[in-house]
Amino acid sequence: MSSDPFDFAATVRAIPDYPKKGIVFRDITTLLGDARAFRRTIDELVQPWAGSKIDKVAGIEARGFIVGGAVAHQLSAGFVPIRKKGKLPYETVRVSYALEYGIDEIEMHVDAVEPGERVILVDDLIATGGTAEGAIKLLRGKGAIVEAACFIIDLPVLGGADKLRAMDVPVRTLISFDGH
Ligand SMILES: O=P(O)(O)OC[C@H]1O[C@H](OP(=O)(O)OP(=O)(O)O)[C@H](O)[C@@H]1O
Numbered sequence: 012m013s014s015d016p017f018d019f020a021a022t023v024r025a026i027p028d029y030p031k032k033g034i035v036f037r038d039i040t041t042l043l044g045d046a047r048a049f050r051r052t053i054d055e056l057v058q059p060w061a062g063s064k065i066d067k068v069a070g071i072e073a074r075g076f077i078v079g080g081a082v083a084h085q086l087s088a089g090f091v092p093i094r095k096k097g098k099l100p101y102e103t104v105r106v107s108y109a110l111e112y113g114i115d116e117i118e119m120h121v122d123a124v125e126p127g128e129r130v131i132l133v134d135d136l137i138a139t140g141g142t143a144e145g146a147i148k149l150l151r152g153k154g155a156i157v158e159a160a161c162f163i164i165d166l167p168v169l170g171g172a173d174k175l176r177a178m179d180v181p182v183r184t185l186i187s188f189d190g191h
């Protein structure tokens with residue numbers, strides 16, 4: 012991997028007032044569509060674990076599937092989908108998580124991880140951390156060891172990364188944006 016600095020933030024598109032007024036939506040489709048940026052993003056996210064034994068990568072629906080699938084391939088690990096409720100076909104475990112307004116639920120197949128397996132959680136973005144916190148509860152509930160949580164984008168003003176660190180999960184992010 013080359014060590015020249017790469018401006019990851021410049022490859023993410025900002026959409027003001029989407030999906031509602033006051034939110035600046037951080038659109039990663041521009042990063043994903045740029046072959047060099049996508050490659051560099053995945054290389055950079057996995058860098059601390061290159062060569063170490065990670066059993067599985069868990070990705071959160073929907074954008075976490077794209078990033079997590081690539082990370083799993085890169086680490087020669089299995090992939091575990093964590094989905095919004097009602098989407099997985101087999102028996103699941105389910106957890107509620109806080110949204111900005113209200114609550115929702117995410118699920119994982121009961122047999123997706125084995126006790127003691129080393130897992131990295133991946134999503135495109137961490138905001139309040141509610142979704143990732145729920146995913147960590149699902150993984151730990153089945154005995155997995157959550158080695159780290161990785162996100163392309165952090166919105167630090169919303170405190171999500173600090174929330175995960177308080178759960179003893181190391182957090183890796185590549186870009187920080189002010190505001191939300
Ligand atoms: O840290 P949080 O406050 O929990 O927010 C972060 C989550 O929000 C976004 O997903 P979204 O819920 O919009 O779902 P989508 O990927 O299916 O569009 C993002 O991809 C994360 O999964």
Ligand SMILES: Nc1ncnc2[nH]cnc12
Binds near residue numbers: 038138
């Ligand atoms: N500002 C934002 N941009 C993209 N996805 C998000 N999920 C939560 N906040 C977001």
